[in-house]
Amino acid sequence: MQKLFKFFLNLIPRTLLIRLSFIAQPFVAFFLRGEKYTDPIDGKSFRKFLPYGYEKVRENVLSPSTLSLERHRLFWLYLKNETSFFSEKHRVLHFAPEQAFYKRFKRMKNLDYTTTDLNSPLADVKADICALPFKDNDYDFIFCNHVLEHIPDDTTAMQELYRVLAPGGMAILQVPYEASRDITFEDDSITDSKERAKIFGQYDHVRVYGMDYFDKLRSIGFNVEAINYSEILPEGNVDKYLLAKGELLPICKK
Numbered sequence: 001m002q003k004l005f006k007f008f009l010n011l012i013p014r015t016l017l018i019r020l021s022f023i024a025q026p027f028v029a030f031f032l033r034g035e036k037y038t039d040p041i042d043g044k045s046f047r048k049f050l051p052y053g054y055e056k057v058r059e060n061v062l063s064p065s066t067l068s069l070e071r072h073r074l075f076w077l078y079l080k081n082e083t084s085f086f087s088e089k090h091r092v093l094h095f096a097p098e099q100a101f102y103k104r105f106k107r108m109k110n111l112d113y114t115t116t117d118l119n120s121p122l123a124d125v126k127a128d129i130c131a132l133p134f135k136d137n138d139y140d141f142i143f144c145n146h147v148l149e150h151i152p153d154d155t156t157a158m159q160e161l162y163r164v165l166a167p168g169g170m171a172i173l174q175v176p177y178e179a180s181r182d183i184t185f186e187d188d189s190i191t192d193s194k195e196r197a198k199i200f201g202q203y204d205h206v207r208v209y210g211m212d213y214f215d216k217l218r219s220i221g222f223n224v225e226a227i228n229y230s231e232i233l234p235e236g237n238v239d240k241y242l243l244a245k246g247e248l249l250p251i252c253k254k
Contacts (some may be wrong), residue, residue, distance in 0.1 A: 026083070032064045039063040040241050041076050041100055050243055056153065060244060068100040071174055075145065076101075077241070078229050078249055083170065085141060086110070093164065095129065095144040099120045109201075123205040130156040133165045142171040149175050149205045158220045162254065171252040176201060179246070181210035214250060222252035 002198050024065075034047025042065050050062040052069060061069055068076070079085045085092075089110050097105070098117045102122050105113050105230055117123035127133055129144070130153055151157045158173075165171050186207035193203035200208050214226045226248040230238050238245050 001041045012193070037242050038240055039051070039068060040073055040080075041066045041104075042066055063100075063242075066100040068098075070242060071145065071247065072098060073241050074243050074247060074249065075143075075230055077233065077237075077243075078084070078172075078227070078251075083141075088110065089253060090140040091138065091166070092141045092143070093134065093139040095147050096120055096144075097143075098145070101143075114152050126158045130160060132160045132164055136163055137166045138164050140169045142168055142173075145172065146176065147175040147199070148173065149207055149209065151203075152206055154207070154222075155216075158217060158222075161252075162220050162222060165252075165254045167254050169254055171254075173250045173252055175213060175250075176205075176207040177213055177248075179211065179248075181208065183212055184208065184210045184216075185233050212246075217250060217252055221254065224253075227251055 016131065020133045032046045032050075033044075035045050037049055037060075038045045041063070044065045046064055050064055051057050051058045051059045052062040058187045059252075061176060062078075063073070064071075084090070086108070087110065089112075092105065092114065094101070094105065094113065094156050096117045097120065097137045102115070105111060115123050116125040116127045116129075118126060118128055125133065129147065129151060142161055142184055142237050144161060146155060161171055184207055185199075187199075188206075190199060196205055197203040200206065214224050217224045228246060229249050230243050230247060237243070
């Protein structure tokens with residue numbers, strides 16, 4: 001049965017398969033069961049993961065169960081292994097909450113958990129990241145992952161994130177970046193969605209970050225560690241959990 005399913009799976013165009021995976025997720029997850037790869041978020045294992053991508057489709061990256069990508073799984077492992085997020089009481093602000101985390105975090109009794117976004121239906125508070133309606137020094141954890149590359153005035157957004165983070169708190173602010181690029185590139189004159197996709201990597205991105213991203217966060221006031229967490233994990237975990245080897249986690253403290 002699995003061989004027959006795999007045959008038909010290979011006949012489906014990759015972009016269509018990505019869309020179908022969200023609709024038929026339980027069915028797809030059932031037929032991809034195996035032991036080769038594990039999603040650390042829910043502990044389920046599969047013989048392969050799904051493809052994912054916009055302009056360029058990447059194979060074997062999307063978890064069939066949680067629909068997490070490499071960055072989500074790395075984020076989860078860091079939170080679980082290196083912080084008190086799951087064990088102590090915390091006030092948490094989560095921007096554009098990811099499907100892989102939303103229900104899990106919402107159910108956690110130790111968290112005072114608030115979600116925010118301008119458009120997301122999962123947002124408790126509809127808000128502009130550049131003008132947040134929250135008090136100063138109010139949150140122990142802030143998650144704002146793959147958001148800043150969409151924001152024209154990312155400086156003001158970073159300042160707002162710093163303002164609402166409590167002293168001693170932690171913000172995890174992942175963005176897509178190019179390790180080979182020293183300086184972030186942005187050009188406000190590029191407004192066409194196809195051009196943005198070609199130059200910035202996605203139709204609604206307004207810049208492509210370089211390695212100066214971490215220094216920009218420091219200039220706002222954050223104490224920033226760019227942690228290569230995949231290098232710290234036990235040998236074999238990068239392959240087992242299908243992580244992006246060498247990806248840097250921006251751990252920002254106040």
